[in-house]
Every structure is written in structure tokens, then in C-alpha cells.
Amino acid sequence: MSMLTEPYGVLTNLEIGSMTSPAKKTVVRLRDLRPFLRQRDLIVKNAEADRIIYWYYECSQLTESGQLNFGITTITPGIIGEEYHFTRGHYHTNPNAGEVYLTTKGEGILLTQSTDGKTKEINLRPGSTAYISPGWAHRAVNTGDEDFVYFYSYPANAGHDYSLVEKDGFKKVVVRRKGMPTVIAVK
Amino acid sequence: MSMLTEPYGVLTNLEIGSMTSPAKKTVVRLRDLRPFLRQRDLIVKNAEADRIIYWYYECSQLTESGQLNFGITTITPGIIGEEYHFTRGHYHTNPNAGEVYLTTKGEGILLTQSTDGKTKEINLRPGSTAYISPGWAHRAVNTGDEDFVYFYSYPANAGHDYSLVEKDGFKKVVVRRKGMPTVIAVK
Numbered sequence: 001m002s003m004l005t006e007p008y009g010v011l012t013n014l015e016i017g018s019m020t021s022p023a024k025k026t027v028v029r030l031r032d033l034r035p036f037l038r039q040r041d042l043i044v045k046n047a048e049a050d051r052i053i054y055w056y057y058e059c060s061q062l063t064e065s066g067q068l069n070f071g072i073t074t075i076t077p078g079i080i081g082e083e084y085h086f087t088r089g090h091y092h093t094n095p096n097a098g099e100v101y102l103t104t105k106g107e108g109i110l111l112t113q114s115t116d117g118k119t120k121e122i123n124l125r126p127g128s129t130a131y132i133s134p135g136w137a138h139r140a141v142n143t144g145d146e147d148f149v150y151f152y153s154y155p156a157n158a159g160h161d162y163s164l165v166e167k168d169g170f171k172k173v174v175v176r177r178k179g180m181p182t183v184i185a186v187k
Numbered sequence: 188m189s190m191l192t193e194p195y196g197v198l199t200n201l202e203i204g205s206m207t208s209p210a211k212k213t214v215v216r217l218r219d220l221r222p223f224l225r226q227r228d229l230i231v232k233n234a235e236a237d238r239i240i241y242w243y244y245e246c247s248q249l250t251e252s253g254q255l256n257f258g259i260t261t262i263t264p265g266i267i268g269e270e271y272h273f274t275r276g277h278y279h280t281n282p283n284a285g286e287v288y289l290t291t292k293g294e295g296i297l298l299t300q301s302t303d304g305k306t307k308e309i310n311l312r313p314g315s316t317a318y319i320s321p322g323w324a325h326r327a328v329n330t331g332d333e334d335f336v337y338f339y340s341y342p343a344n345a346g347h348d349y350s351l352v353e354k355d356g357f358k359k360v361v362v363r364r365k366g367m368p369t370v371i372a373v374k
Binding site: 008009013017019033059061065067068069094096097098099100101102112117121123126127128129131132134138151153154 | 192195219238251252254284285286299307309311317321341
């Protein structure tokens with residue numbers, strides 16, 4: 001199976017957050033993020049629903065053990081209600097699948113949590129490399145005034161489960177308090 | 188098993204090629220590279236045997252399916268005989284284990300080859316991202332005048348087999364011809 005694919009190269013822009021073909025681009029707007037907001041009843045005007053919160057370019061391989069997907073994500077700067085722009089966040093469907101993040105621009109916080117209730121936050125700035133252990137959900141938050149960009153890689157057979165996060169939310173979120181990014185526990 | 192480890196962060200210098208603890212540093216010198224040279228009978232003076240060809244910092248996880256190791260490699264600029272400085276290169280012991288390279292500084296060429304005789308070269312400059320499919324041996328070559336630096340990630344259960352490359356060499360190598368890096372087939 002694995003010999004079906006040959007090595008290949010793409011060009012990644014580490015400042016803008018883009019990647020040449022065969023990478024595929026996905027854009028996530030405020031309307032897509034609504035079920036993941038801490039304030040689910042937040043009133044979002046139609047004009048704001050189109051706001052781009054983040055995008056990512058990803059190169060996907062065959063879904064088989066040992067193959068790696070990789071890509072680059074850009075989270076725009078901004079606040080929704082009191083939450084800084086963030087990615088929806090997910091568990092991997094396959095509990096035995098880690099992930100690596102390498103920050104290339106901006107400032108952010110990586111929120112992680114395990115299904116048994118542990119949480120851990122990791123501050124990210126250019127050069128910060130985070131390892132997300134298998135079994136931990138992960139969400140990235142842009143806490144700066146400019147785009148926050150990171151390169152990532154994970155096993156191609158990981159799968160993404162957004163439903164647990166959509167149902168229960170993240171145990172901790174990043175909000176602006178006195179003008180500063182502050183990690184708070186959600187009750 | 189996988190819940191034994193928590194997410195963590197390190198700081199990576201993408202220009203120099205270094206990584207903070209718990210990353211471990213390995214230095215490879217000309218004497219270590221000798222069995223991998225095209226000209227194995229090349230006379231290397233003792234004073235030159237200490238020359239640093241490359242180093243890498245690596246964060247290793249538990250050796251289990253779905254965990255990812257990651258690190259950063261710096262190949263110094265230079266020539267040995269007529270070959271540009273290069274990494275030894277290896278197959279993964281586990282034939283189902285790919286690898287991702289992200290170039291952050293300098294210029295190089297990634298040489299890849301499969302056990303059934305195929306070869307493929309990929310040019311690398313800052314932002315170049317290469318995917319090395321499972322089953323392909325890989326060697327990086329610094330073809331520029333400055334350090335060549337790349338970030339990488341691969342499955343923690345990949346394993347490294349240098350013996351096949353030491354025995355048979357790479358089918359193609361990068362040599363200086365008329366002052367230019369040139370990929371040639373080894374007879």
C-alpha cells in the first residue's frame with residue numbers, strides 16, 4: 001500500500017500561512033464557530049457571521065498507519081464576545097495519535113485536555129514547538145494583535161472528533177480581562 | 188500507555204537549529220560520515236575528522252504507534268572530496284513510517300530512494316515542505332553557502348536502519364561540478 005505514493009514537496013509560506021498544491025485550503029468563519037463559543041447565545045449579526053476566524057492548508061496522505069498529514073493554520077486576530085479567536089478544537093478519533101505544532105508567527109495559547117479531566121496550557125510564540133500527546137484534545141487561540149500561524153503534523157489515520165468538544169466545550173478558555181489574555185475555567 | 192505523557196512545549200531556534208530541553212543533541216562529524224562517503228578511500232586528515240558535518244536536536248516520545256518524534260537538523264556548508272555535506276540517510280526499520288521535513292534556512296536537496304530502485308530528488312529552500320513516503324530512504328544535502336536547517340517529524344515507532352545505506356550507498360549523490368551542485372547517479 002504505502003509504496004503507491006512517492007515523496008513530494010510543496011512550498012509553505014510561514015508568515016502568511018499558505019501552502020502550494022496539492023494542499024487543500026479550508027476556511028472557518030464565525031458562523032462555523034458559533035457552536036463552540038463559550039457564550040452560545042451570543043448574538044452574531046449577519047454581517048459578522050462571515051468574518052474569517054482561521055484557515056488552514058493541508059496535505060493529506062492515504063489513511064493508513066505510519067502516514068503523516070501536515071499543514072499550516074492561520075488564526076486571525078480578534079475577539080468574539082470576550083473570547084480570543086480560536087480553532088474549534090478536537091480529539092483524535094484514534095486515541096493513539098499525537099500531533100506536533102510549530103509556531104512560525106504571532107502569539108497564542110494551546111489549550112489541551114484529556115478525557116479524564118486533566119488540562120494543560122502551553123504558550124506559543126515563534127519557534128515554540130508543542131507536542132500534543134495521544135488522547136488529548138487541542139485548541140489553538142490567537143492572543144496577539146497579528147495573525148497567529150503554526151505548522152502541524154499528525155498521523156493520517158488520526159481522524160477528527162469535534163462532537164465531544166461541541167457538546168461539552170473546553171474546560172478552559174482564553175478571554176480578555178483588563179485588556180489581557182486570561183485563561184479561565186469554564187463552570 | 189499513551190496517557191502516561193502530557194502535552195509539552197519546547198522552544199526551537201529555526202535559524203541556528205537548536206531546541207530546548209528535553210530535546211537531546213547529537214553531533215555527527217566527518218569521521219562518523221566516512222562509511223557513507225561516495226569515495227570511501229578518501230584520505231581524511233586527522234585534523235579534518237573532527238569537522239562537524241551536522242547536528243540535530245530531537246524530542247523522542249514513547250515508542251508506540253501514533254506517537255511522533257520531532258526535531259531540527261543543521262547541516263553545515265562544505266565539501267568532502269566532491270560531495271556536499273550530507274546526512275548519513277536511512278530507511279525506517281518500520282516500512283510503514285513516513286516523515287515530514289520543513290526547511291527553515293538555507294538551500295539543499297533531499298535525496299530519496301525506495302528499496303525497489305526508484306529515486307526522487309526534491310529541492311529545498313526556506314518554506315519547502317517535503318513528505319517522505321513510508322518505505323523511502325532519505326538523505327539531506329546542504330548545497331548552499333550557509334547552514335541548511337530543517338524541522339522534521341516522524342512516527343516514534345519508525346526506527347532507523349543505516350546499514351542498508353552504509354552497505355549499498357545512495358543511488359544518487361550531490362557533487363560539485365563546474366562550481367554547481369549536480370545530482371549524479373552512482374555506478
